[in-house]
Amino acid sequence: MYLFISPWIIGFLIxxxxxxxxxxxxxxxxxxxxxxxxxVGLANYTEMFHNDLFWKSVVVTVRYTFIGVPISMLLxxxxxxxxxxxxxxxxxxxxxxxxxxxxxxxxxxxxxxxxFNPQIGLFNYILSWFGIQGPSWLMNPDTALYALIIMxxxxxxxxxxxxxxxxxxxxxxxxxxxxxxxAGRLRIFWHITLPMISPVxxxxxxxxxxxxxxxxxxxxxxxxxGPNYSTWFYVYNLYTSAFKEYRxxxxxxxxxxxxxxxxxxxxxxMKLSNRxxxxxxxxxx
Amino acid sequence: xSSIPSLSTRPPSSRPRRKVGPVKxxxxxxxxxxxxxMLLPLFxxxxxxxxxxxxxxxxxxxxxxxxWQWSNxxxxxxxxxxxxxxxxxxxxxxxxxxxxxxxxxLVAYGFARYKGKGNKIWFMLLLSTMMLPYxxxxxxxxxxxxxxxxxxxxxxxIVPAFFGSAYNIFLLRQFFTTLPEEMFDAGRIDGCGELRxxxxxxxxxxxxxxxTVAIFAFIYxxxxxxxxxxxLSSSDKFTLPVGMASLTSSRFRIPPWHLLMVASVLAMxxxxxxFAVAQKQFVEGIVLTGIK
Numbered sequence: 001m002y003l004f005i006s007p008w009i010i011g012f013l014i015x016x017x018x019x020x021x022x023x024x025x026x027x028x029x030x031x032x033x034x035x036x037x038x039x040v041g042l043a044n045y046t047e048m049f050h051n052d053l054f055w056k057s058v059v060v061t062v063r064y065t066f067i068g069v070p071i072s073m074l075l076x077x078x079x080x081x082x083x084x085x086x087x088x089x090x091x092x093x094x095x096x097x098x099x100x101x102x103x104x105x106x107x108x109x110x111x112x113x114x115x116f117n118p119q120i121g122l123f124n125y126i127l128s129w130f131g132i133q134g135p136s137w138l139m140n141p142d143t144a145l146y147a148l149i150i151m152x153x154x155x156x157x158x159x160x161x162x163x164x165x166x167x168x169x170x171x172x173x174x175x176x177x178x179x180x181x182x183a184g185r186l187r188i189f190w191h192i193t194l195p196m197i198s199p200v201x202x203x204x205x206x207x208x209x210x211x212x213x214x215x216x217x218x219x220x221x222x223x224x225x226g227p228n229y230s231t232w233f234y235v236y237n238l239y240t241s242a243f244k245e246y247r248x249x250x251x252x253x254x255x256x257x258x259x260x261x262x263x264x265x266x267x268x269x270m271k272l273s274n275r276x277x278x279x280x281x282x283x284x285x
Numbered sequence: 286x287s288s289i290p291s292l293s294t295r296p297p298s299s300r301p302r303r304k305v306g307p308v309k310x311x312x313x314x315x316x317x318x319x320x321x322x323m324l325l326p327l328f329x330x331x332x333x334x335x336x337x338x339x340x341x342x343x344x345x346x347x348x349x350x351x352x353w354q355w356s357n358x359x360x361x362x363x364x365x366x367x368x369x370x371x372x373x374x375x376x377x378x379x380x381x382x383x384x385x386x387x388x389x390x391l392v393a394y395g396f397a398r399y400k401g402k403g404n405k406i407w408f409m410l411l412l413s414t415m416m417l418p419y420x421x422x423x424x425x426x427x428x429x430x431x432x433x434x435x436x437x438x439x440x441x442x443i444v445p446a447f448f449g450s451a452y453n454i455f456l457l458r459q460f461f462t463t464l465p466e467e468m469f470d471a472g473r474i475d476g477c478g479e480l481r482x483x484x485x486x487x488x489x490x491x492x493x494x495x496x497t498v499a500i501f502a503f504i505y506x507x508x509x510x511x512x513x514x515x516x517l518s519s520s521d522k523f524t525l526p527v528g529m530a531s532l533t534s535s536r537f538r539i540p541p542w543h544l545l546m547v548a549s550v551l552a553m554x555x556x557x558x559x560f561a562v563a564q565k566q567f568v569e570g571i572v573l574t575g576i577k
Binding site: 002003004005007008009010011012014015016018019020022023026033079082083085087088092093095096097098099100102103104105106107108109110111112113114115117119120121122125126128154157161185206210213214216217220221222235238239242243248251252255256258259262263266 | 308309312313315316319320323324325326327329330333341342343344345346388391392394395396398399404407410411414416417418419420421422423424425426427428429431445447448449454479483504507508509510511514515525526529530532533540542545546548549552553556557560564567568
């Protein structure tokens with residue numbers, strides 16, 4: 001058996017465990033990658049807490065996450081509920097909404113870079129149909145982050161597919177029984193549908209958080225962290241301090257903080273979920 | 286191949302609806318509006334990629350190009366070395382897919398077929414690495430690869446794939462556990478070793494699941510920006526995302542909008558093709574990994 005899983009075990013040791021441990025060590029050193037690391041104790045961590053750019057990146061990332069993830073999830077769930085009825089052209093709607101979420105990465109960033117251009121872009125053009133004079137989006141420190149949040153909604157289709165699968169797992173016998181008892185749509189949703197799909201909600205929440213803590217491509221391609229650091233995401237900050245300023249020690253400290261935050265968030269959500277998430281007869285394989 | 290256990294998790298929902306009420310009409314309208322908004326960017330992307338430089342700067346944007354500039358599509362090969370970028374991305378993606386398929390299928394088989402105590406611990410570790418953020422480990426990895434003199438080669442982008450990826454191992458393991466035990470018993474009676482059972486029983490029955498993994502691995506590699514940005518420094522080794530990212534740099538006083546759109550269209554092309562060919566695998570792959 002170990003023969004079969006040995007590739008992964010080796011990979012785990014080399015590409016995960018060793019990096020985690022060594023970055024823990026590096027985080028207590030001053031290290032420019034060329035000269036050997038020099039032990040400096042907690043200096044990197046204390047510097048971090050006095051560093052404006054660090055706090056800026058935390059605020060930007062937290063704001064992006066706490067606004068973007070809940071709205072994305074609501075949109076995904078909403079679309080899924082709409083599509084979970086007998087409705088004409090269902091297959092077409094599903095494909096059309098899911099498709100944009102396949103277009104990720106730089107291609108999507110370039111496309112939206114144009115969409116948000118205030119002079120020639122699509123977004124302000126559509127707003128102008130409603131007589132709204134749009135802001136200059138990516139060029140304005142007050143709106144740049146919101147532009148990126150709006151762009152993230154374009155990927156809501158992936159979540160929609162998950163919710164749709166979850167919704168189709170809701171036994172219709174339960175719903176019919178409730179209907180016979182005279183329950184309205186809202187009550188059925190609240191007392192049957194929502195508890196039944198709560199494992200999907202949980203999964204989406206955790207993955208959504210982890211993903212949005214790691215935003216990099218958009219910042220790198222569309223804004224370079226600007227204007228005025230308004231899109232200075234955590235991982236962009238980590239990248240610049242490691243690979244532009246060659247401060248591997250300080251960046252390792254940043255990496256460890258990220259790791260701990262991700263672990264804490266996951267643990268917290270899992271703990272809370274014991275109360276709210278419903279696993280049917282413990283069938284989670 | 287006819288006895289493939291179905292991946293589909295959805296039973297046919299045949300609950301009869303009572304009436305075509307206002308709820309359904311509002312739903313339909315909402316769907317039409319959102320679908321329109323979701324597809325509009327894609328429509329404009331394709332159209333804009335065919336407009337002339339001058340027409341691009343017009344506001345409001347024209348729906349259809351006034352004159353169709355197919356030459357934009359040749360221009361990008363000159364300005365961006367697009368051919369080289371495309372080739373590099375393809376090489377890396379294809380080798381990553383091969384590596385991921387072989388290693389993930391092996392490891393997943395190990396996890397699916399043996400249920401010892403040690404196995405369970407390793408499996409929990411595997412699941413927890415799915416949450417491990419890449420940025421948290423990229424610096425020591427970079428140092429490791431630079432000590433091996435792998436900087437500015439494709440190796441750091443390909444070799445890790447040959448050690449399996451947690452997400453895909455998990456997906457395949459879920460699939461392998463659904464294969465009927467009797468087949469392996471029969472194989473054992475016939476004197477098959479485990480490796481042979483893996484190759485001749487498990488793999489041939491897992492076509493759809495393997496296709497899903499291949500697609501995921503391809504998309505992941507094709508879209509990845511951060512890793513190649515770290516490791517590739519000479520421009521003839523750049524991948525598509527790295528080369529394309531330079532289009533928004535301050536090197537251009539006015540961004541070459543038409544080229545931006547051409548690049549986006551061409552970068553999406555393989556993924557669109559894959560999607561058209563294997564839509565089912567996309568959806569089921571997401572569903573399979575997502576809810577269990």
